[in-house]
Amino acid sequence: MYSTFKLNLLGYTIYVVLFFQINNIFAPLNRNKRALGMLLINRKSKVQLISELEGESFKRVTLSFYRYVYLNQPQEFRDQLYLAWGQWHCFGRIYVAHEGINAQMSVPEEHLQPFLNHLDSVPELANMPIKYAVEDDGKSFYKLTIKVRPKIVADGLNDHVYDVTNVGTHLEPMEFHRLVAEGKATVIDMRNHYESEIGRFENAYCPDADTFREAIEKVVEEFKEQKDEKILLYCTGGIRCEKASAYLKHHGFSDVNQLHGGIIAYAHEIKQHGIPSKFIGKNFVFDQRLGESIDGQVIARCHQCGSPSDTHTNCANHDCHLLFIQCPTCRHEYQGCCSNDCKSIIALPLEEQRKLRVLRHEKYAQSKIFKSRLRPNLKQAALSKP
Numbered sequence: 001m002y003s004t005f006k007l008n009l010l011g012y013t014i015y016v017v018l019f020f021q022i023n024n025i026f027a028p029l030n031r032n033k034r035a036l037g038m039l040l041i042n043r044k045s046k047v048q049l050i051s052e053l054e055g056e057s058f059k060r061v062t063l064s065f066y067r068y069v070y071l072n073q074p075q076e077f078r079d080q081l082y083l084a085w086g087q088w089h090c091f092g093r094i095y096v097a098h099e100g101i102n103a104q105m106s107v108p109e110e111h112l113q114p115f116l117n118h119l120d121s122v123p124e125l126a127n128m129p130i131k132y133a134v135e136d137d138g139k140s141f142y143k144l145t146i147k148v149r150p151k152i153v154a155d156g157l158n159d160h161v162y163d164v165t166n167v168g169t170h171l172e173p174m175e176f177h178r179l180v181a182e183g184k185a186t187v188i189d190m191r192n193h194y195e196s197e198i199g200r201f202e203n204a205y206c207p208d209a210d211t212f213r214e215a216i217e218k219v220v221e222e223f224k225e226q227k228d229e230k231i232l233l234y235c236t237g238g239i240r241c242e243k244a245s246a247y248l249k250h251h252g253f254s255d256v257n258q259l260h261g262g263i264i265a266y267a268h269e270i271k272q273h274g275i276p277s278k279f280i281g282k283n284f285v286f287d288q289r290l291g292e293s294i295d296g297q298v299i300a301r302c303h304q305c306g307s308p309s310d311t312h313t314n315c316a317n318h319d320c321h322l323l324f325i326q327c328p329t330c331r332h333e334y335q336g337c338c339s340n341d342c343k344s345i346i347a348l349p350l351e352e353q354r355k356l357r358v359l360r361h362e363k364y365a366q367s368k369i370f371k372s373r374l375r376p377n378l379k380q381a382a383l384s385k386p
Contacts, residue, residue, distance in 0.1 A: 062133035091141035102152035156213030168245030168256035199281030317342035
């Protein structure tokens with residue numbers, strides 16, 4: 001028994017010695033890895049980043065692209081992209097997942113060609129169709145953010161219950177335009193209500209929905225008796241229609257079509273051909289611009305006074321950050337806020353604002369405010385002026 005104890009003790013001693021030797025060998029590598037990780041995220045404040053953007057003397061190009069392609073190691077893929085694109089001062093919001101990539105970006109004009117060359121050098125991104133912004137002031141993004149996500153679009157759907165590769169027929173913009181003009185097909189907007197509120201195709205069905213999942217379920221229910229009719233789907237850049245068309249086909253819709261390249265591609269095509277647009281109003285975009293006009297028409301109204309307006313903004317009270325439509329007059333009157341309450345808050349000293357932030361955080365954590373934040377009813381606030 002004593003000899004067994006000595007053998008166990010010897011074995012444990014060898015294990016401990018080897019553990020520390022191995023740890024000493026890999027410690028520098030782990031430190032380097034952590035140091036590298038520190039370099040692959042932004043460390044500057046929003047104020048500093050916006051100030052630097054405003055001070056830039058060169059032009060930027062706003063573009064977007066997506067691709068469903070299998071990525072075995074999305075985190076490593078993300079890090080490689082960050083290193084490559086960061087060196088050219090590219091900004092944007094990019095989502096990477098096992099299923100592919102979804103990117104909206106701002107690239108310095110002088111680095112655009114090297115950027116495109118890099119895309120072609122990556123097998124998963126080669127020959128990528130690029131969509132360029134319709135209206136571009138170069139201020140769409142102020143930092144580079146690349147995130148690894150479960151999906152490149154938060155669709156809320158279970159991909160295992162239907163064939164996501166069985167998508168609809170891709171229609172080029174002019175073919176889509178012709179079919180909309182004929183008026184025989186059912187045109188469906190696959191965006192959220194706050195997007196279609198400021199712009200949409202003529203006679204399109206726009207689901208009164210806050211999320212993609214809610215929208216697609218409403219479509220299936222609304223047209224369950226019309227599954228043999230020709231369906232024309234559209235969205236901002238085309239990515240949401242990939243999942244939507246496959247989902248509709250899974251539910252028995254036989255003639256599902258989608259606008260290739262989305263509203264962005266359509267806007268470029270109709271301007272190039274010099275023909276009147278079938279899309280009226282403004283195209284909502286998910287960057288600092290929040291929208292780009294397609295035909296110059298304003299079809300929405302200010303959420304505070306009801307006058308014609310299609311300018312989305314976020315409440316100047318950053319603890320509120322409500323997305324709503326505000327006209328120039330109300331913007332001046334409310335100082336960019338959604339209500340008199342928020343207007344009074346931004347006038348408080350910062351320390352008082354911090355105290356209120358804690359109190360309101362607890363309140364919001366215990367309530368479901370998602371719908372109210374997406375569907376602002378600000379007229380009552382306008383009537384209760386001090």
